[in-house]
Amino acid sequence: MPELPEVETYARQLAVLKGRTFLGAQVDWARSVPTGAEALGPRIAGQTILAVQRRGKYIVFQLSDDWLLVHLKMTGELQVQPAREPVDIHHRVVFDLDGGEQLRFHDPRKFGRVYLVADPAEVTGPLGPEPLEELFTPEVLQVRLHGRRGRLKSLLLDQTFVAGLGNIYADEALHRARLHPLRAADTLTADEQARLYQAIRDVLAQGVANRGTNLDWAYTQGTNQDALRVFHRHGQPCPTCGTPVERILVGQRGTHFCPQCQPPPPRGGAG
DNA sequence: AGCGTCACCCGGACGC
DNA sequence: TGCGTCCGGGTGACGC
Numbered sequence: 001m002p003e004l005p006e007v008e009t010y011a012r013q014l015a016v017l018k019g020r021t022f023l024g025a026q027v028d029w030a031r032s033v034p035t036g037a038e039a040l041g042p043r044i045a046g047q048t049i050l051a052v053q054r055r056g057k058y059i060v061f062q063l064s065d066d067w068l069l070v071h072l073k074m075t076g077e078l079q080v081q082p083a084r085e086p087v088d089i090h091h092r093v094v095f096d097l098d099g100g101e102q103l104r105f106h107d108p109r110k111f112g113r114v115y116l117v118a119d120p121a122e123v124t125g126p127l128g129p130e131p132l133e134e135l136f137t138p139e140v141l142q143v144r145l146h147g148r149r150g151r152l153k154s155l156l157l158d159q160t161f162v163a164g165l166g167n168i169y170a171d172e173a174l175h176r177a178r179l180h181p182l183r184a185a186d187t188l189t190a191d192e193q194a195r196l197y198q199a200i201r202d203v204l205a206q207g208v209a210n211r212g213t214n215l216d217w218a219y220t221q222g223t224n225q226d227a228l229r230v231f232h233r234h235g236q237p238c239p240t241c242g243t244p245v246e247r248i249l250v251g252q253r254g255t256h257f258c259p260q261c262q263p264p265p266p267r268g269g270a271g
Numbered sequence: 272a273g274c275g276t277c278a279c280c281c282g283g284a285c286g287c
Numbered sequence: 288t289g290c291g292t293c294c295g296g297g298t299g300a301c302g303c
Contacts (some may be wrong), residue, residue, distance in 0.1 A: 073295045
């Protein structure tokens with residue numbers, strides 16, 4: 001599932017499209033384009049790509065007039081292919097580019113979304129801070145944790161809390177910070193808050209450096225899978241202490257942790 | 272407002 | 288082999 005490091009990798013690779021101009025677009029699955037499937041082609045035609053960036057888990061194309069934002073959700077991919085190459089049944093949106101190529105949004109599970117808007121804040125407005133930027137400091141995290149009584153794991157997945165973490169990097173960050181996923185967020189000591197801050201930064205920076213986590217079924221680049229300590233490793237020994245990694249459900253999400261390194265909160269969830 | 276749950280989807284894994 | 292069923296994942300809608 002593309003999270004911040006995977007989306008960052010896509011954005012860097014797609015930067016080669018800078019300067020290219022869209023000629024139009026065809027939409028196979030209308031719900032992929034909440035801003036209007038019929039309007040997409042005519043509106044994007046003639047617009048040149050000025051920059052390719054990332055915000056949270058969105059890939060952000062700055063165009064000459066509008067902004068094109070793509071969320072890959074679980075299984076989405078963006079591909080640049082020659083127009084003569086046949087599309088397959090899972091290509092939901094196909095953009096025509098100058099030069100005989102197409103930008104293709106491949107999404108078997110139809111979860112992903114494509115937005116064409118005048119102001120990117122229409123889409124990214126609710127997102128929390130960028131965890132790898134300088135503006136995200138330990139003090140910012142501390143303030144945002146204040147008064148939050150929910151479980152740490154759920155909070156890390158909340159994109160309005162901090163943008164970019166998904167199931168992989170949330171579990172990895174909590175393990176690195178030695179914090180149990182069920183801890184109530186507002187019960188962290190100052191030292192625990194500092195550990196969580198550093199862990200979030202470290203796992204994401206490492207993921208970016210490794211060009212993402214290859215999970216075969218969701219994303220097939222990168223080497224960060226070799227660096228994972230707990231994610232999808234239930235039953236295997238914790239790399240720190242050797243205790244078997246456990247898997248529980250937190251808010252319907254598979255959650256992996258070491259019961260030794262990440263001691264459970266007292267009864268009732270408070271910590 | 273914050274928090275938890277459900278719906279959206281379908282490929283793949285599993286059971287029969 | 289083929290069919291039916293379940294699961295998972297990020298997010299937005301919804302209810303409390």
